[in-house]
Amino acid sequence: MVPHLPAQDRTAGAPRRGRPGYDLPSVLAVAVELFNERGYDGTSMRDLAGRLGIAKSAIYHHVTGKEELLSLALDRALSGLSAVLARTRALDGPAITRLEHLIRGSVDVLEAELPYVTLLLRVRGNTEVERAALERRRAFDRFAAELVQAAARDGDIRPDADALVTARLLFGLVNSIVEWYRPSRRADDGSLGDAVCALAFDGLRTRKGPDSVMATGPAVTAAPGGPVRSARPAGPDQ
Amino acid sequence: MVPHLPAQDRTAGAPRRGRPGYDLPSVLAVAVELFNERGYDGTSMRDLAGRLGIAKSAIYHHVTGKEELLSLALDRALSGLSAVLARTRALDGPAITRLEHLIRGSVDVLEAELPYVTLLLRVRGNTEVERAALERRRAFDRFAAELVQAAARDGDIRPDADALVTARLLFGLVNSIVEWYRPSRRADDGSLGDAVCALAFDGLRTRKGPDSVMATGPAVTAAPGGPVRSARPAGPDQ
Numbered sequence: 001m002v003p004h005l006p007a008q009d010r011t012a013g014a015p016r017r018g019r020p021g022y023d024l025p026s027v028l029a030v031a032v033e034l035f036n037e038r039g040y041d042g043t044s045m046r047d048l049a050g051r052l053g054i055a056k057s058a059i060y061h062h063v064t065g066k067e068e069l070l071s072l073a074l075d076r077a078l079s080g081l082s083a084v085l086a087r088t089r090a091l092d093g094p095a096i097t098r099l100e101h102l103i104r105g106s107v108d109v110l111e112a113e114l115p116y117v118t119l120l121l122r123v124r125g126n127t128e129v130e131r132a133a134l135e136r137r138r139a140f141d142r143f144a145a146e147l148v149q150a151a152a153r154d155g156d157i158r159p160d161a162d163a164l165v166t167a168r169l170l171f172g173l174v175n176s177i178v179e180w181y182r183p184s185r186r187a188d189d190g191s192l193g194d195a196v197c198a199l200a201f202d203g204l205r206t207r208k209g210p211d212s213v214m215a216t217g218p219a220v221t222a223a224p225g226g227p228v229r230s231a232r233p234a235g236p237d238q
Numbered sequence: 239m240v241p242h243l244p245a246q247d248r249t250a251g252a253p254r255r256g257r258p259g260y261d262l263p264s265v266l267a268v269a270v271e272l273f274n275e276r277g278y279d280g281t282s283m284r285d286l287a288g289r290l291g292i293a294k295s296a297i298y299h300h301v302t303g304k305e306e307l308l309s310l311a312l313d314r315a316l317s318g319l320s321a322v323l324a325r326t327r328a329l330d331g332p333a334i335t336r337l338e339h340l341i342r343g344s345v346d347v348l349e350a351e352l353p354y355v356t357l358l359l360r361v362r363g364n365t366e367v368e369r370a371a372l373e374r375r376r377a378f379d380r381f382a383a384e385l386v387q388a389a390a391r392d393g394d395i396r397p398d399a400d401a402l403v404t405a406r407l408l409f410g411l412v413n414s415i416v417e418w419y420r421p422s423r424r425a426d427d428g429s430l431g432d433a434v435c436a437l438a439f440d441g442l443r444t445r446k447g448p449d450s451v452m453a454t455g456p457a458v459t460a461a462p463g464g465p466v467r468s469a470r471p472a473g474p475d476q
Binding site for chain 1: 277280334393395396398403406411413415430433437441445
């Protein structure tokens with residue numbers, strides 16, 4: 001329904017062979033939209049040409065085929081995540097601080113690159129491009145599990161938390177956001193990264209001890225009563 | 239690769255029109271396996287007959303068609319979740335305790351009915367059966383958001399936690415488990431429900447105040463050193 005998305009400048013390393021109408025980032029954005037709607041396997045170059053309203057040959061002006069579009073799209077998600085990983089590695093400080101930086105940064109990338117990260121999370125390893133993307137995700141998860149383990153050794157994470165299960169739950173929490181988050185539907189101005197980190201690191205439960213992480217404001221500032229009527233399923237509706 | 243799964247007795251309300259070879263729960267189990275592998279839309283009755291190694295007519299002995307299989311499968315996941323919801327509604331006690339009961343119960347159903355819940359979470363509302371399932375999930379999520387709001391009013395949940403975002407994150411955390419959890423691969427004996435509730439309600443960070451929820455054991459009991467090598471991506475690999 002939105003055949004021509006605005007061009008985006010951040011398709012890292014993408015050549016910009018100019019042609020009136022669509023540049024490569026625009027073609028890529030529409031391709032990713034279709035891949036997410038119908039699945040990569042279920043989308044043909046003919047479908048893409050139809051959605052764009054141009055001839056297939058005009059797409060081949062930009063890329064060699066569907067797999068190059070997939071590769072460019074996955075690279076865009078992964079390069080965002082890799083930058084977060086590199087920044088986290090370079091960070092001084094205890095493991096728990098670095099872990100929190102990694103999680104918050106991942107949420108930020110997910111928000112900024114939602115369709116690309118959504119596609120990345122659906123990749124199942126059916127092609128060489130997909131397997132390479134999975135391998136890069138795996139390195140990311142390994143690093144997170146190492147940080148969990150280091151933070152547990154430092155005594156900053158509950159010692160009963162299994163490092164692997166914890167790393168999976170943390171990324172499960174982050175990744176689940178693609179199922180419901182829509183930028184235009186954000187009801188509040190709070191940072192999603194803050195909400196995720198507050199839940200994951202400090203928990204929902206109010207802390208009542210003197211070392212409480214709670215600010216010393218009024219005990220309850222939540223909106224008053226009444227059932228919540230607008231909740232949607234955690235997955236997309238319709 | 240496992241053409242004949244063991245018969246299961248808990249397909250609620252499923253008629254058991256006997257026929258040698260496969261009973262309805264076995265047919266259903268194989269159908270759900272295929273739906274999860276190839277998608278519901280991408281699976282034909284011919285595919286199912288092929289996997290079962292029987293004629294299509296033998297399947298029609300049990301059900302009227304593919305949509306009845308979907309309906310039975312979704313009912314199985316939803317009836318487990320509905321039972322948790324009913325038990326939570328009947329529970330006395332503060333909202334936060336009931337919310338924790340709801341989350342822990344949802345994880346238990348997910349573990350017990352993994353393929354059925356996986357299918358439920360992938361439903362996108364393309365048919366009447368799918369839309370009815372989404373509506374039942376929605377009621378579940380509304381109830382969770384109401385509990386979050388009530389617990390915030392009680393002062394038991396951080397007042398800065400947005401009720402809707404929190405409910406979505408909680409179910410995102412629970413639902414993400416289907417992406418990596420495989421019963422046979424469980425490395426430890428801890429309850430997954432405990433791990434989820436500990437993370438969501440108390441957070442990963444060690445509590446050092448006198449009201450700490452930590453047991454007074456040794457500060458660090460995590461396995462000693464070395465990088466974690468076996469971490470897999472949060473999504474299924476391969």
